[in-house]
Amino acid sequence: MTITSYNPADPDDLVVAVEEPGAEAVRAAVGRARAAQGDWLAAGAGARSAALGRIADAVEAHAHELAALIVREVGKPLAEALGEVARTAAIWRYYAQAPYAPSGAVHETAAGPGLLLTRRRPYGVAGLIAPWNFPLAIPTWKAAPALAVGNAVVLKPAPEATACALRLAELAGLPEDVFTVLPGGAEEGAALVDAADVVSFTGSTGVGRAVVRAATDRGVPVQAELGGLNAALVLPDADIAQAAGHIAAAIAGYAGQKCTATSRVIAVGAAYEPLREALVKALAAVDDAVCGPVINAGARERLTGAVSSAVEAGASVLTGGGVPERTGWYVEPTLLAEVPAEHPLAREEFFGPIAVLHAVADLDEAIALANDTPHSLSTSVHTRSLDVALAAADRLDAGMIRVNAPSSGVDFHLPFGGAKGASHGDREQGQAALDFYTVSRTVSVLPGGGAL
Numbered sequence: 346m347t348i349t350s351y352n353p354a355d356p357d358d359l360v361v362a363v364e365e366p367g368a369e370a371v372r373a374a375v376g377r378a379r380a381a382q383g384d385w386l387a388a389g390a391g392a393r394s395a396a397l398g399r400i401a402d403a404v405e406a407h408a409h410e411l412a413a414l415i416v417r418e419v420g421k422p423l424a425e426a427l428g429e430v431a432r433t434a435a436i437w438r439y440y441a442q443a444p445y446a447p448s449g450a451v452h453e454t455a456a457g458p459g460l461l462l463t464r465r466r467p468y469g470v471a472g473l474i475a476p477w478n479f480p481l482a483i484p485t486w487k488a489a490p491a492l493a494v495g496n497a498v499v500l501k502p503a504p505e506a507t508a509c510a511l512r513l514a515e516l517a518g519l520p521e522d523v524f525t526v527l528p529g530g531a532e533e534g535a536a537l538v539d540a541a542d543v544v545s546f547t548g549s550t551g552v553g554r555a556v557v558r559a560a561t562d563r564g565v566p567v568q569a570e571l572g573g574l575n576a577a578l579v580l581p582d583a584d585i586a587q588a589a590g591h592i593a594a595a596i597a598g599y600a601g602q603k604c605t606a607t608s609r610v611i612a613v614g615a616a617y618e619p620l621r622e623a624l625v626k627a628l629a630a631v632d633d634a635v636c637g638p639v640i641n642a643g644a645r646e647r648l649t650g651a652v653s654s655a656v657e658a659g660a661s662v663l664t665g666g667g668v669p670e671r672t673g674w675y676v677e678p679t680l681l682a683e684v685p686a687e688h689p690l691a692r693e694e695f696f697g698p699i700a701v702l703h704a705v706a707d708l709d710e711a712i713a714l715a716n717d718t719p720h721s722l723s724t725s726v727h728t729r730s731l732d733v734a735l736a737a738a739d740r741l742d743a744g745m746i747r748v749n750a751p752s753s754g755v756d757f758h759l760p761f762g763g764a765k766g767a768s769h770g771d772r773e774q775g776q777a778a779l780d781f782y783t784v785s786r787t788v789s790v791l792p793g794g795g796a797l
């Protein structure tokens with residue numbers, strides 16, 4: 346079997362083809378990584394910090410090449426691809442400081458002389474499984490903290506993003522077997538979950554649940570960041586033009602292929618009519634520089650099929666709904682209304698530039714509707730009232746709440762993750778990731794043996 350990735354804007358353009366390595370190769374890579382990890386840890390904070398800093402430099406030095414590869418391999422519009430590369434460099438630089446951070450604390454004994462220490466230590470080999478939609482940033486926000494604290498890393502990228510991941514590992518230039526990228530699909534992913542000492546997964550909900558079960562059965566720590574069904578709440582006092590701009594960007598930016606993309610727009614009371622008009626206009630004006638193609642033919646069929654079935658069930662198309670006549674896997678930015686509450690488009694993540702508009706009477710109803718999903722990742726709230734923004738921030742289930750901003754996008758140094766079924770285990774990014782990739786040890790230094 347061969348792993349291939351194709352250009353979504355030009356499906357005849359084969360970006361990469363590599364032999365599928367198989368499960369045995371994954372076990373062997375983890376074994377080599379385990380052998381290399383001791384030296385990586387023993388090299389010390391200075392060496393690890395310098396190595397991560399050099400990766401940031403290399404990413405910056407190759408920014409245009411990397412952005413072009415992202416555009417070609419996963420169809421991301423150029424401005425967003427350049428943004429992703431800049432974020433990738435920033436993440437490596439941020440975690441380059443982490444090796445110097447305190448790794449524990451000193452405590453008093455309960456009785457008698459002695460020294461009690463807690464110290465965080467790496468697990469060994471971090472097995473990282475990534476999706477295709479942020480082909481450099483997601484591998485980086487997993488690998489950089491894992492490496493900073495002294496783990497070795499084996500990364501299995503999504504097949505659709507194979508070339509980006511291989512280039513990242515090449516540019517990283519770390520000692521052999523410290524950062525291995527192993528292309529593959531489900532078989533290699535499952536083998537990695539079976540072999541690694543700590544597992545971090547980002548991807549779809551169904552696959553993520555299986556990964557969590559498998560890692561938990563083995564007793565290894567696991568985190569999983571999964572799909573979202575993200576809402577935008579618009580209050581009547583909002584700046585409607587600004588809200589429509591932000592929401593259109595969150596629906597159609599990168600063809601809605603972000604876990605934090607908006608797929609439900611909830612208009613409160615008098616906000617409905619002006620918002621509908623402004624949003625239709627904003628979505629109709631979205632071009633390729635913002636939207637781009639979806640990842641493959643299957644994704645396009647799933648999206649157009651969902652729109653047709655919603656229309657058959659009584660939904661109306663406010664804008665979009667079709668497929669442009671051109672090469673590439675494009676789908677028009679689409680807004681639907683009157684979608685039946687139980688239709689899959691109102692309940693499941695479709696991962697495309699499509700959203701459903703709902704009308705509700707008041708903030709209570711808006712919050713109840715926003716919370717009526719297990720996929721509570723990110724919610725945006727659009728209002729001029731600080732009271733409403735704070736009340737919504739208290740009462741929304743989402744892992745991330747964004748006020749007067751698109752639901753997509755969170756600073757790279759803050760904890761990132763969802764609530765309820767959108768997430769499992771510790772947060773990614775920031776300090777939270779450093780905690781996830783380490784385990785605390787308690788060391789008691791007690792002259793004379795201390796207390797029992």
Ligand code: NAD
Pocket residue numbers: 474475476477478479501502503504529530531532533534535538547548549550552553555556570571572573603604605694696722762763767
């Ligand atoms: P996916 O679940 O199909 O694949 C994710 C990864 O899992 C890939 O590397 C894939 O090869 C691997 N995989 C597949 N089967 C496996 C198995 N049985 N065992 C182990 N690994 C396996 O997801 P995708 O299509 O690559 O990415 C899109 C999804 O990712 C969307 O649902 C999106 O919301 C989600 N996502 C979530 C976040 C977040 O932080 N919450 C961020 C980005 C994307």
